[in-house]
Amino acid sequence: MPRNKQESLSQSVSEIDDRLGDLYQQLNHQEEYIEPDERYQVEDLMAQGGLKDIHKAFDCKASRYVAMAFPKDDSKESEEAFRREAQISALLEHSNIIPVYDMGWLKQPFFTMKLVQGESLNKAIYNQPLNKSLQVFIKICDAISYAHSRGVVHLDLKPDNVCIDNFGEVFVYDWGMALRLYIPEDDMNFLSPDIQGVSNECKGTPAFMAPEQLTPNKKVVDERTDIFSLGGLLYSILTKKVPFDIKSFNSKRELIAPSKRSPELHIDNGLVAVCLKAMSENPEQRYQTVDELRHEIDRYLDGFAPSAENASFLKTLSLLVRRHKKICVTVMIAFTIITTLIIGFITRLKISEQQILEALNVATEETARAEKERSRAESNQQKAEKALSEAQINFKMYLGEKKEREHLKDLSISNINSVFTEKWTYTRTLNQLNLALAAAPEDLKVLTNKIIFLIFYEKNEQAYQLYLKHNLEKQTFIKRILDEYIKYRRDDTAYYRQGYLHDDDFIKFISTIGSTESAWIARRIVHHRLSRPQPTERRLLLIREILKGTNAQQEKWNVQFNTNEGSVFTDLDLSGHENLSNLIALCGLKIGTLDLSDCGQVRLEDLNSSYIRKIIINGSEVESMESLQHLPGLEEVVLQKGQISAEEQDVLGKTYLQLKFTYVD
Template identity: 45%
Template structure:
């Protein structure tokens, strides 16, 4: 055994790089406190491997015991079915990327090394993943608990973004809730580092390489750009879409999309419509829909913006996404300051009662004084003063009544000039505005006309007939169409109950009455109703044929995947077809209407068209081109449109063909 002097020299040498302030501590270490367990050991000797816990994309995770630190942890190895020579670099990069992220809501990595294959160790989290708490009814959180969990998830993702890392596989299965309620994000297997922040000491290289033919992730929560085989550009906003999907599941207890749905243009049903029985707050519904927009530029641009919206809701403020009106803001102010408002109300009641008591006593004293006074002149003066006060009060009342009337008329005048909207989500808001205007000015016929058209465009024929019979029977407004709507109102309360055949007949009847523009508006509403691709195409094609009976031969060409959004749609050389109401509500990349016959841009004003081909068509009402939404290019022959009109449309590109 070495003597005391030699042992002290060994200790000082081992602690050479440690702060000198610890020197005195090491000098007092006794012989029995020097333990061989702190000597370097091989990983095979250090870790005692236990049962498998889970399998991931590249790795298998086992429970292990660390003999060196005397604790249980999780250890990840490359899966046996993943060849080492193909996947070792990916596995090691995931380990280093996970180790780079040091955050309270991200599972930490302890060690990285190699035994028979590469491995890394991390914290062993006891508890279920968020998937169990969402989709098992017995484990549901309250709404506020769910939102606080979501904020912690946002904290973790926001931190990762600050280190230049995007996760690309955010979903409830990759979020653990431990036995103490802590929220921990994990599984960075397909994450990418898209940039290295300034002054970042960890120089893990960027990884912007994407394999175009592969789709990595979970389709239910993936952003559309992750499915794009050509561009596949991902950034922080891709994670924001997935965060919106997690919020969707926390609100509805459902996944936003099917597990096999990998279309670029998926139709998302809002949480409020999908689960009306849950009474999801409209503010959170708006936040979720904005985060999950198909277009990255429309989403929140940073995670902290999304997180701030949730914090606003929890703090009782209106979110920016919901665009709250004055009434909603007032309710939120009252809820935030309920105690103060109640205290003020109680104080006002007390002040009123004290004032009333004072006035009562004052009146009693005045009464006693008057009884003592016998002079008739004083009584006369008091009476005259009371009369003057009454006249003044009556004058103020008349002025206030006149101002209220003027305000109501101004409001009604403004609403009467707002065009009837066709967007379904604006239907109920505009209906309420019209009801307010009608209350203010019940004699304005144009308000009832707008209410009638609002119900017609949204396919609510019974309400339209009710409005007409109550207020418009003495006018000439829509007299040709009312019998048609009265007939179809008896067949079904709303157009959602109509068969395609019945809808086509309705459009034909309206066309005969020269009201194809109304049919176009109804068609747009009809196309918003969920239906199969074949059903949509059948409705479009049969409507075109029914409403253009003079066109005998048909050769309709189109390119579409879901029957409402078309890459191209061609009615070329259909010279006797001049009614296009069947295309209302469609989104068309290229619409070919070349051929003989006349054409007015108003015929497709209800259609979103990017490129319009009108070769040989006789074009009228040139100024109506601006009514076509999304129009960027018109293909014609020279001379079809006068140059003076072309110069008036600088935002539209004109392409000429021979």
């Protein structure tokens, strides 16, 4: 038996067991049953639809308010249609469809639903930005797509039948005109399908109805009928107006493009194309499934042109630039700088060469003239000597410019070599590296520094491609870092394709390279990751997990954080961790009080880029007290007597004019 059929059979058996269990429970708890007239306290009329009135009611059994629906009249046809709506609504269990709680008889048929407090989409589109309305539209598509998967079509989609509650949740309701077209193969609800084409009556809202709904006895509706109405919803979201300004089924309808209907809103051509395709007169020319329509809106929100637009190359390019604005700006700046330098260099070189050629021509002419005119030899000789002197000066200028270019390369490399010990910015350093590479494209030191720089800022993919391009496998420490990166490399999103690592993979990556001779690189990477804007909970989780990963010998952890709202400083208690030594996880943090007491041997040089006001190290073995000189903002050190020498204390006192030493037993 195929696997999917086995799973379907198992699921069916499980559902039958659940239903039998519910029935058994009901039989054993009949004393808990409450008659509807005792259970429900019907209150004010809330809304009226084509088939029903909806009241607010209190469910005494569940102790909650519900929406309670009754048929408008007591005719047999009305009651049958009312029960059919209740059955179809109960069939559809989806987060964006109002659920049915109960069905029964209270002098007439009724069913209860979730009571939703909010506003209709008809009002919301005027009070929120377009992108938020499009997110609401996506949730509507999810609800209708689910209904179609159960064989149900809505047939009365309009802004008034969509509600957005006070928490932003979206609900589609009023399934009074809905039909079940078929029963899917794996559907265990056997609610019978409806029969089409037996009625000549037009029902619905003319401004949102598909053409096939206007001639019910001639044309059959299907899922594409709802897609037309979804296009009408999208039309209202874009234009703030109904698609067809009519109220009669017999009125002539003419669809005007949204961009022409509301030109002052400057509607995007891609959304216009999607709307017009969804509202095509011919169902074959519409989107054939709701998921296709939803995918088009997703593409627009993600910064891509919808397929229906057939966007030009220029628009596709502009969208690409908009999605990667920072990278494009950086490339253009670098290209401009490099191009300017190259043009200036070539211009000066041509001028020097031209001057040399002119001087040599003058010298040759003077020499020839001296041979022909001996009588004027002295005069011509003077001119030749003068010309030769000018040539020598120009040649010296050429040599000087050549030496200046070499000096430019050496100066750029020197700046790169020292930049890692300074407080520098990303753009300035990247410009210096590119300038140095322009002067010496194959210089190993410059290439190595650029790769390390890119790794610092988690541009791991760029670093890896530069490493492959120049075949730098002999640079073993870079190779080990990039080999570790390849283990966690992902390309499922634009974010990860740039070389960023997921938090879980980032922790493993740092735990590995932070325990080797590349620990100084790991410090800078952690500094960059923790400096990026992110929720406090996520930053604290990263710190905790990196501490665990880089201090594997420490088995038990009790890390205490205290972050005051609105304060940039965090109190951090790591006391009592006897096997704690690696502090890379704290790089770049701003810490009010750092408690490292009774922690064994700790490595304070890991804190060189951290801003710490107070540090507690009593009972801990510190590799070098000199590392305290490199903690900016340090105001107080808590330690034991004899833990620091008088010479070391004197040196620290000169470094920090107001440093306080507190001694404890």
